[in-house]
Amino acid sequence: MFKFVTRQSVKLVERYLPDPYIFVALLTFIAAAAAMLIEGQAPVEVLRAWGGGFWGLMVFTLQMVMVLLTGYMLASTPPVKALLRRLAGLVSSAGGAILLVTYVSLMASWINWGFGLVVGALFAKELARQVRVDYRLLVASAYSGFLVWHGGLAGSVPLAIATEGHFAQAQIGLVSTADTIFSTFNLLLVAALFVVVPLVNRLMLPDEKDSIYVDRAKLTEAEPTKIDATRPADRLEDAKLIGWLLGAAGLAYMFDYYVVQGGALNLNIINFSFLFLAILLHGSPRRFLDSLNEGIRGAAGIVIQFPFYAGIAAIMTSSGLVASFSNAIVSIASAETLPFWTFLSAGVVNMFIPSGGGQWAVQGPIVIAAAEALNTDVARAVMGVAWGDAWTNMLQPFWALPVLAIAGLKAKDIMGFCLIQLFVSGVMIAVGLTWF
Numbered sequence: 001m002f003k004f005v006t007r008q009s010v011k012l013v014e015r016y017l018p019d020p021y022i023f024v025a026l027l028t029f030i031a032a033a034a035a036m037l038i039e040g041q042a043p044v045e046v047l048r049a050w051g052g053g054f055w056g057l058m059v060f061t062l063q064m065v066m067v068l069l070t071g072y073m074l075a076s077t078p079p080v081k082a083l084l085r086r087l088a089g090l091v092s093s094a095g096g097a098i099l100l101v102t103y104v105s106l107m108a109s110w111i112n113w114g115f116g117l118v119v120g121a122l123f124a125k126e127l128a129r130q131v132r133v134d135y136r137l138l139v140a141s142a143y144s145g146f147l148v149w150h151g152g153l154a155g156s157v158p159l160a161i162a163t164e165g166h167f168a169q170a171q172i173g174l175v176s177t178a179d180t181i182f183s184t185f186n187l188l189l190v191a192a193l194f195v196v197v198p199l200v201n202r203l204m205l206p207d208e209k210d211s212i213y214v215d216r217a218k219l220t221e222a223e224p225t226k227i228d229a230t231r232p233a234d235r236l237e238d239a240k241l242i243g244w245l246l247g248a249a250g251l252a253y254m255f256d257y258y259v260v261q262g263g264a265l266n267l268n269i270i271n272f273s274f275l276f277l278a279i280l281l282h283g284s285p286r287r288f289l290d291s292l293n294e295g296i297r298g299a300a301g302i303v304i305q306f307p308f309y310a311g312i313a314a315i316m317t318s319s320g321l322v323a324s325f326s327n328a329i330v331s332i333a334s335a336e337t338l339p340f341w342t343f344l345s346a347g348v349v350n351m352f353i354p355s356g357g358g359q360w361a362v363q364g365p366i367v368i369a370a371a372e373a374l375n376t377d378v379a380r381a382v383m384g385v386a387w388g389d390a391w392t393n394m395l396q397p398f399w400a401l402p403v404l405a406i407a408g409l410k411a412k413d414i415m416g417f418c419l420i421q422l423f424v425s426g427v428m429i430a431v432g433l434t435w436f
Contacts, residue, residue, distance in 0.1 A: 006204040010136075010416030017412045020301060020397045024308045027352055031312045035319035046315055053314020054307050060357060061306040063271065065299045067114030068402050070274035072295030073288065075118045077281035081126075084119070088126045094133035094211075095202050098141050101127055102198040105145025110152035110190065112270060117399065118295075120145050121406035128214050134206050135214035139407045140417035141201040143400050147425055150390035151190050154270055155181055156356035157364075157386040167361070168368050172378050179379040186383055189432035193425060200424050204417055218408060240283035250276020301401030306355075309398070313353045313362065322349060322362045330370040338376040339384035339433040342367050346388025347426075354398040356389045380433065387429045394422035 018026070032050065035041040041049075074080060087104065091097050104123050109116025120142030128135055150157065158180035160166050166174075180186060236242070254273055257263040282288040316322045329345040330338070346363060353359045363385055371381040393399050395418070397411040404411060 002203045006417065006420055007210065009419045013416035013419060014412045017415055020401060020411055021305060023397060024305050028308060028312055031315045031352055035315050035321055039319040039321055041319045049314045049318040050311040054311040056314060057306060057310040057358060064302055066271045068299050068302065069292065069295045070271050070278060071114035071118040072298065073278035073291045074274045075115065075122050076291045077278055079281050084123050084126045088130050091131060094131060095205055097127045097131040097133045097138060098201050098205055099198045101138060102141045102145060102201050105142045106148055106194055106197060109145045109149045112154040113146065113149035116145055116149060117402050121403040124407060125219050129216055129219050132213060134211040136212055136413045137204060137417055139403060139409055140414035143403045143414060144197055144201060144418060144421050146393055146399060147197060147390055148190050148193055150356055150386040151186050155386055157360045157382060160357065160360060161382060168364060171368055175379055180383055183379065185432060185436035188436045189429060192428055192432065196424065196428060197421065200421060204420060237286045238284045242285055243279050243283045243288060247276050247280020250279065298402040298405035305398060309354060313358055316352055317362045323366060326363055326366040330366065333374065335374045335376045338370060338374055339380045340430055342381050342384030343388040343430060343433055346385040347392040350389045350392045351396050354396050359389050360385060384433050387433065391426055391429055394418040
């Protein structure tokens with residue numbers, strides 16, 4: 001029965017899910033129409049909001065690109081790749097490959113979402129080289145680990161409210177990660193997903209006749225760049241001492257930041273840490289730059305699509321759509337059910353604003369005000385936003401772009417499997433936020 005439902009889901013998505021670029025174009029039209037029909041905005045007002053907000057997330061866009069690139073460069077260092085090869089050698093069956101890639105992706109995504117996306121995709125390719133397994137499900141399993149990112153160490157919403165100077169500090173103060181990321185209810189929810197997500201992926205494994213396998217010749221890695229040892233410039237580019245010295249400087253700063261200053265996690269320090277660890281572990285500047293050139297291709301979707309999502313966010317914010325939708329949800333909530341309704345509303349908003357930080361900027365004030373009015377635990381309500389943002393990434397294909405670029409697949413190839421995870425994880429997260 002489970003495999004039948006999975007087959008139907010895969011067929012449905014393969015037939016009707018467009019390329020992510022078409023997806024964002026359609027969402028733009030939907031947001032504009034809703035602003036005019038529901039909020040009574042004039043077409044020229046919607047147009048101005050869209051154009052005015054189109055470049056409003058450029059700093060955040062660069063941060064997201066750097067998360068992807070630094071994660072890719074770190075994951076493609078010789079030590080990390082060697083570890084992935086050894087891990088892949090632990091399994092010899094298709095079912096084992098599905099379980100292992102899910103566990104690795106879950107753990108990596110909990111540590112850092114960019115690292116998780118890249119490690120999951122690279123590990124899926126390594127497993128496909130060694131094990132005969134349906135490649136679509138293998139890559140979908142790698143992406144499914146992304147479910148836990150916002151409940152993990154790099155969750156943008158819990159990190160935001162734990163950072164000095166956040167926009168709601170006057171209302172709620174600084175909310176420690178002990179009450180959000182490391183709270184009992186959040187850790188229990190993460191642990192439950194670590195159990196269920198791999199099992200669901202394993203249950204979706206198609207029969208031999210329905211499986212699609214990758215041509216292993218397409219997974220062959222490019223040969224390292226050859227150097228002309230007679231040119232001093234080439235010898236400099238291959239000098240490991242340069243990479244080691246730069247990496248050591250980065251490690252010294254990280255020690256000072258984390259240990260001496262007791263600095264908190266944020267996107268900039270995470271990117272800094274990943275960047276200089278990659279420089280150190282690659283050794284030679286040439287190898288580091290080769291990994292950069294490979295990784296930059298996976299960032300193309302982010303670069304071109306994020307401005308469109310910024311425009312959508314501007315339409316929804318300036319027109320009042322987000323406020324109207326969130327207030328409608330909050331109006332039917334109680335102190336006990338607010339985290340649940342916040343989770344659902346955040347899941348819908350994430351389809352139009354697939355950025356945890358961007359979504360929090362427009363939805364956060366509404367959620368905080370509702371939590372105070374209903375006397376609900378603010379930390380739990382905030383995590384409702386975080387988990388809602390993470391949840392519908394199993395339907396919104398935007399963050400699958402880097403995984404697909406690395407794996408060489410299209411969104412329609414994996415999202416049918418992700419749709420099953422959407423329903424299963426949605427029930428689990430809703431229960432966890434309400435009763436854990």
